[in-house]
Amino acid sequence: MAEQKEDTQRERFKAFSHVFDExxxxxxxxxxxxxxxxxxxxxxxxxxxxxxxxxVKGDELRCVKVYRIAANFKKMYEYMASDPRYTGLKRNKMSIIYxxxxxxxxxxxxxREAGVKVPKPIHVFKNxxxxxxxxxxEPAPQLNNSSPSNPEKFCETLISNVRTLYQKAKLVHADLSAFNILNHNERPVIIDLSHAVDLRYPNANQMLERDIRIMCEYFKKMGVKKDYKEEVERIIAK
Ligand SMILES: Nc1ncnc2c1ncn2[C@@H]1O[C@H](COP(=O)(O)OP(=O)(O)O)[C@@H](O)[C@H]1O
Ligand SMILES: [Mg+2]
Incomplete structure (x- = not known):
């Protein structure tokens, strides 16, 4: 029985074998x-x-992100080398991607522990x-493909999440854009935290400023008037 289950799984993975290396x-x-x-x-x-x-997991759906081995690992290395959490990082390609x-x-x-709306991580193994x-x-659409019906409210909720990310999780997303925010039932869920840096990162506040500028530009097109510098100050203020 167990063997049969194993075989079915192998069959299922075969369908994706052209996408993945061994x-x-x-x-x-x-x-x-x-x-x-x-x-x-x-x-x-x-x-x-x-x-x-x-x-699929029972009746539930889960999301699986597989980092490509062919990704630009040199850029990843440069990025992580300045993060105090990764000072001992090896230069070898596989260990950088992992x-x-x-x-x-x-x-x-x-x-997630700080209360920011992000997908709950379940497990990570290798890539x-x-x-x-x-x-x-169906997966929630990217904000880019699905304008919120109440942009003002959506933007406020988003900025409040970015503030919690900064104040409680001590992180800056560093790649925030309408592609990395999902519109889930008219509420923002922030995704793609692979770039996110610790506040001790040398340019953390500049990265925050960039994130907020990009978001304010996006919402401006929807009639939401925000001065991005003021928003950054509100996020940083204790
Ligand atoms: N937890 C998730 N639930 C549903 N869709 C997701 C989830 N994570 C990612 N996606 C979808 O996959 C896309 C790519 O994911 P992302 O983490 O942004 O990776 P990339 O590095 O390729 O930008 C997202 O834009 C989104 O459409
Ligand atoms: Mg992304």
Whole structure:
């Protein structure tokens, strides 16, 4: 019986074998064997740095982010080398990519524990991160593809989440844009925390300023008037 189950799983993963290298297939299989999910279902996004899938776990859906081995690991290295949490980082490609995945897992956890609306991280192994699926059967759309019906309120909630991320989780997202925010039932969920940096990072406040400027520019097109510098001050103020 167990063997039969194993075979079915292998069959299911075969469908994705053209997308993954051997090591990644093994990591996916491992995640499944420890019960993070039963099977990958369908791709949500095939990207440059990561491929994102839905996966089935009982009656639930989960989200699986697989960082590509061909990703730009040199950029990842430069990025992490200035983060005090990763001072001993090795220069080897695989360990950089695995650390990048762990970094996103930890950032999600820190954000989540602080009360920020981000997907709940479930498990990470090598380059495979399993997290909560955001959506109602279909994945929630990126803000970029789904303008909020009340932009003012959406923007306020978003900024308040960024403030909690800063004040409580002590993190700056550092890649915030309408692509990395999901519109889930008219509420923002912040995703893609792989770039997020600790407040001790040398340019953390400049990164915050950039994030908030980009968001204010986006909401300005929807008639929401915000002075981004004032918003940054509100976020930083104790
Ligand atoms: N937890 C999730 N639930 C639903 N969809 C998700 C989730 N995480 C990511 N996605 C989808 O996958 C896309 C890519 O994920 P992201 O983490 O932004 O990776 P990338 O590094 O490729 O930008 C997102 O824009 C979103 O559409
Ligand atoms: Mg993204």
């Amino acid at each position: 090591g990644t297939l093994r990591a996916i299989h491992k995640e499944s064997s420890i019960g993070s999910f039963e099977a990958l279902q369908s791709p949500i996004k095939i990207g440059k740095e990561a491929n994102v899938f839905t996966a 650390t990048w995945a762990i970094k996103e897992y930890r950032n999600l956890l820190r954000a 495979v991160l399993v997290m909560e699926f955001i959506g109602n059967k």
